[in-house]
Amino acid sequence: xxxxxxxxxxxxxxxxxxxxxxxxxxxxxxxxxxxxxxxxxxxxxxxxxxxxxxxxxxxxxxxxxxxxxxxxxxxxxxxxxxxxxxxxxxxxxx
Numbered sequence: 001x002x003x004x005x006x007x008x009x010x011x012x013x014x015x016x017x018x019x020x021x022x023x024x025x026x027x028x029x030x031x032x033x034x035x036x037x038x039x040x041x042x043x044x045x046x047x048x049x050x051x052x053x054x055x056x057x058x059x060x061x062x063x064x065x066x067x068x069x070x071x072x073x074x075x076x077x078x079x080x081x082x083x084x085x086x087x088x089x090x091x092x093x094x
Contacts, residue, residue: 011037014067018074024082033074036081040073041066 015033018040019025028036048069 007038008034010067010070011035011041013037014040014070015074017071018078021071022075022078022082024078028078036074036077037070040075040077041070042073043076044069044073 012030012034015028015035015037016025018036019028019033
């Protein structure tokens with residue numbers, strides 16, 4: 001149970017920071033931040049393990065490098081979602 005709560009906290013923090021970096025904070029809620037952070041961490045972990053052929057190449061999730069990886073991954077997820085949905089910063093959809 002503690003691990004799930006920790007993932008939610010780390011995911012929320014990483015997603016919130018990524019939404020600030022990508023200038024999407026006003027458009028995203030807390031649930032979207034958490035999802036972006038958790039999915040982003042898994043995406044970066046998968047990419048790193050795929051490129052290195054070593055499942056242990058990814059840093060520990062609850063380390064500074066793990067949080068940075070989650071932030072980078074969340075930025076990637078937010079960017080991909082904005083490409084798919086066609087939303088650009090500063091432009092309202094009609």
